[in-house]
Amino acid sequence: MRIDIITVLPELLSSPLSHSIIKRAVDKGLVEINIVNLRDFTKDKRRTVDDYQYGGDAGMVMMIEPIDKAISFLCSQRKYDEIIYTSPDGEVLNQKTANTLSTKENIIILCGHYKGIDHRVREHLITKEISIGDYVLTGGELAAAVITDSVVRLIPGAMSDDESALSDCFQDNLLAPPIYTRPADYKGWKVPDILLSGNEALINKWQFEQSIERTKQLRPNLLKDSDL
Numbered sequence: 768m769r770i771d772i773i774t775v776l777p778e779l780l781s782s783p784l785s786h787s788i789i790k791r792a793v794d795k796g797l798v799e800i801n802i803v804n805l806r807d808f809t810k811d812k813r814r815t816v817d818d819y820q821y822g823g824d825a826g827m828v829m830m831i832e833p834i835d836k837a838i839s840f841l842c843s844q845r846k847y848d849e850i851i852y853t854s855p856d857g858e859v860l861n862q863k864t865a866n867t868l869s870t871k872e873n874i875i876i877l878c879g880h881y882k883g884i885d886h887r888v889r890e891h892l893i894t895k896e897i898s899i900g901d902y903v904l905t906g907g908e909l910a911a912a913v914i915t916d917s918v919v920r921l922i923p924g925a926m927s928d929d930e931s932a933l934s935d936c937f938q939d940n941l942l943a944p945p946i947y948t949r950p951a952d953y954k955g956w957k958v959p960d961i962l963l964s965g966n967e968a969l970i971n972k973w974q975f976e977q978s979i980e981r982t983k984q985l986r987p988n989l990l991k992d993s994d995l
């Protein structure tokens with residue numbers, strides 16, 4: 768898989784995508800993450816990417832030309848399955864979208880900035896708009912890092928067996944069961960006996976019941992969409 772992230776702040780993206788499972792997936796050649804500096808597609812000396820908005824409202828708008836040039840350049844090199852724009856008014860990211868995106872070959876993520884982008888970009892160049900939640904960030908870079916992280920860890924081979932995505936929260940629209948490590952008794956706060964029993968079948972049953980119980984209590988809306 769290849770992910771191209773178009774941004775005006777490349778530095779913001781390098782660190783979040785250079786560690787742990789994401790780094791390993793890159794090192795193993797499972798994914799190539801390419802950061803594209805939008806300013807490389809400008810033509811003036813000041814490398815301008817934004818301008819005042821028509822209509823006189825406050826706030827700068829990202830111009831269509833550098834974005835079109837950046838996307839056209841990438842699309843001349845390979846075919847892209849999705850061209851995503853990070854925006855608070857996009858579809859809210861969930862595990863299902865992350866799963867779907869992890870099966871794609873090539874995607875572009877365009878990070879929004881300033882007041883937003885010229886609407887013609889959204890009408891003519893973007894195939895999908897994703898929000899990471901109902902709040903407004905300063906720019907789309909952190910959203911792009913979140914999307915990339917959630918997708919890359921799902922690429923087959925990115926995680927080892929014991930990190931398996933199959934036991935992730937949300938994978939069946941259920942929250943994960945509680946987990947514990949040593950010591951079994953800390954200040955009298957005990958690990959549930961069942962987890963120390965060594966009986967795998969009973970442990971699996973307990974974990975499943977806990978998942979359902981926690982989902983009912985904390986995120987009942989998820990159960991509506993589950994197969995249970």
Ligand code: ADE
Pocket residue numbers: 853854855879897898899900901902903904905906907910
């Ligand atoms: N840009 C600003 N806020 C955002 C959000 N919540 N999700 C995605 N991109 C954004």
